[in-house]
Amino acid sequence: MQVLNSGFVRLVESMGGDSAVIRNARRCWRSEAKTENADRQLLRHLLKAGHKTPFEAMVFTFDVKTPLFVARQWFRHRIGSYNEESLRYCIALRDYFIPEGLEGDVLDAWIRHNETAFDFYEELVSGNGAAKMVKEQARSILPIGIYTNFYWTVNGSALMNFLQLRLDRHAQYEIRCYAEAILELVKDVAPISFGEFEREVLNIGG
C-alpha cells in the first residue's frame, strides 16, 4: 500500500489470526470456538477488560518504507522485531520525503536542498572530487527525510498498542498515514479482532 510520496507498507506474512486469538482466549474457560457471534462477544469482552494476551497469538511481518524521522518514532515501539537496511553496508538511494501540498518556490528549494545533499554524499562515497569517505560516515550529511526500509514483526497485542497511539490525532500526520494503512491490512487478516478493536478501543464505527 503506497504511503506518502515514496513510501509503502506491505503485509509480508502473518500467523494466527482470529482463530488463534479465540483458541487462546477459550483456554481460560476450557472451551472451544463457538458461533461467530459468541466469539465476537468474547473478543469484545477481552478488549474491554484489557485481557490482551490472547491477541499475542497472532503475529504479523510488515515490509515498511518510510522516512527516517517516521522510523525513529516507530522504533520507540519496543515490543516487536526490526531488521533495517544498513547505510554502513548499502549506498543510500536518492529517495526523500516531500510533504503533501508543497508547491512553487518552496517545493523547488526543498528538492534542491535534498539533491545537493545527495550530490555531496555520492561524491564522498565515490571519492570523485572530494576525499573518499566510508559510507557509515558519509551518510551523516543526508537529511532525516531520506527513506529507509525495514521489516517489522509484531504480535497482535503490541500492534494494537501501536495503532492506538499512532492513530490518535496527537500523533504526527505522517506516521498516522502508516497506521491507517496497517489497520486496513490487518482487518483483512483478522476481521473480528481488529473490527472489535476499532469499535471498542478506537471508538470508530458500530
Ligand SMILES: Cc1cc2nc3c(=O)[nH]c(=O)nc-3n(C[C@H](O)[C@H](O)[C@H](O)COP(=O)(O)OP(=O)(O)OC[C@H]3O[C@@H](n4cnc5c(N)ncnc54)[C@H](O)[C@@H]3O)c2cc1C
Ligand atoms: C503522540 C506521541 C508523542 C510522543 N512524544 C515523545 C517525545 O517527545 N519523546 C520521547 O522520547 N518519546 C515520545 N513518544 C514515544 C512514547 O513515549 C513511547 O515510547 C512510544 O509511543 C512507544 O509506546 P510503548 O512504550 O507503549 O510501546 P512498546 O515499547 O511497544 O511497549 C508496549 C508496552 O509494553 C510495556 N513495556 C515495554 N517496555 C517496558 C519497560 N521498559 N518498562 C515497563 N513496561 C514496558 C508497556 O506497557 C508498553 O505500553 C511519543 C509517542 C506518541 C504516541
